[in-house]
Amino acid sequence: MRIIVQKFGGTSVASPEKRAMVLGKIEKAREQGFYPVVVVSAMGRKGEPYATDTLLGLTKSVYKNIAVRELDQIMYCGEIISAVVMTATLQNAGLEAVMLTGGQAGIITDDNFTSARILKVDPTRLITLLKMRKVPIVCGFQGMTADGEFTTLGRGGSDTTASALGAALNAELVEIYTDVDGIMTADPRIVNNAKILDCISYGEVCQLAHQGAKVIHPRAVEIAMQKNIPLVVKSTFSDTPGTLITNIAKEDTRGNAVADRVATGVTYVNGLAQIKIEIVTDQSYNASSKVFRAMADAGISVDLINVHPGQIMFTVSEEIAEKAGTRIQDLGYKAGILYNCAKVSVVGGGMREVPGVMATFVEALSANNITILQTVDSHTSISVLIHKEDVEDAVTALHAKFGLDS
Known part of the structure; x- marks a missing residue:
């Protein structure tokens, strides 16, 4: 059997007209x-x-600290409603469709x-249903523990469901349908001439996702990568080919080898605060272990980490910056907190061992009088912390400087 997994996001199934378009994609695959x-x-x-956030709001209006087990029970409902309605749509069109929860589809999870x-x-x-030429309609975002408890997979969990099923079924392809035509070189709300990428590697799209691009959940990409299953991100509402995510070096429509592309995209994350800790002794490395252990124990996620003799810097979400500062003071250290920050990143698999990439990055920001507060880089990305007010200028300048306009 040539198996394909097709995942449709919330906007794709939100109305009868949109569900008719989904039906068309399914029929075309058949x-x-x-x-x-x-x-x-x-x-x-x-x-x-019937949106998940609406159902959450209903529950938390009664008691905002409801236990996480019960939260999963209400969050399970949104996908069940959607899957039943989509199944009815297919059955009305004469297709034999069968609705399955995540657990019924065979997804077993831990109890987190x-x-x-x-x-x-x-x-x-699923294989039994496919052999009967039936169409399984599976609730994304869901699983079940070995002892039958309902669980959800966290934000972006429907992407993860699709990739996990694709890997288990040795699918030929996993299609992620959304309301955009593919993965773009930058946020089109900021960069008017942002381009749709024809092809991108698993590693690059994971970096884009981790650095703030809302394209596909990185867990979904990592699962597909294990089995080398191609992913395609495309629109439900058009016939454009979308963006192919794969391990295999290909050429884009302009004839450029993907591996030769220094930069793939520019992305950003708002709502960050910079924590800066000055250490008066030469104990900064010992201090760093205490600080980061305290953050971990408090459930605080940190990013953009720089540790130097006498100084520790990192970023956290603004909402928890005060909590982080309190934990640091409890250790006997003084923390300075700078609010209204943002992270801007350039991602590209071709950066590795290319001289001058950092120079190009800094030149783009300097030419626009953008202050760099902190930097972190890897083989496939460069990230800087800047003031939030400079985000649009930074993204636009970097997109042009790295040749992503053309």
Whole structure:
């Protein structure tokens, strides 16, 4: 069997007209000889009646500190409603469709409620349905523990569901349908001439996602990469080919080898605060272990870490900056907190061992009088911390400087 997994996001299934377009994508896959497995998210976005955030708001309006196990029970409902409605849409069109929860589809997770990890996928039931030429409609974002508890996989969990099913079924392709035509070189709301990428590597798209681009969940990419299953991010509402995510070096439509592209995209994260700790003794490395252990024990995620003799710097989300500062003071250190910061990153698999990449990055920002507060780089990305007010100028300047306009 030529199996394809097709995942449709919340905007794709939010209305009868949009679900008709989803139906068309499924029918086209069948006409091409594929056996589709369909994964759906909850319908719509916050404020719409069956969206996950709406259901969460309903629950938390009663008691905001409800236990995470019970939160998973309400969050399970959005995808169930969506999957049943999508199944009805297919059945009305004469297709034999069967709705399955994540657990019924064979997704077994740990018991880390609201952010569960997949332990294994048993595809037996799905394969049986496919052999009967039926179309499984699977609730994304969901799993089940070995002892039958409902769990959810965290934000972006429907992407993870699709990749996990694709890997378990040895699918030929996993398609991630959304409301955009593919992965772009930058946020088009900031850069008017941002381009759709024809092809991108697993590593590059993971970096883009980790650095703030809302393209696809990195866990989904990592799972697909293990089995070398191609992913395509494309639009439900057009016939554009989208962006291929793969391990294999290919050429884009302009004839440029992907591996030869220094930069792939520019992305950003707002809402950060910089924590700066001055250490008066030469004990900074010992101090760093205490500081980062305190952050971990407090459940505080840190980023952009720089440790130097006499100084420790890192970033946290603004919402928890005060909490981080209190934990540091409890250790006997003084922390300075700078709010209204943002991280801007350039990502590209071709950066490795290319001289002058950092110089190009700094020149772009300097030419626009943008102050760099902190830097971190790797083989495939360069990130800087800047003032939030400079984000649009920084993204636009870097996009042009690295030749992503052309």
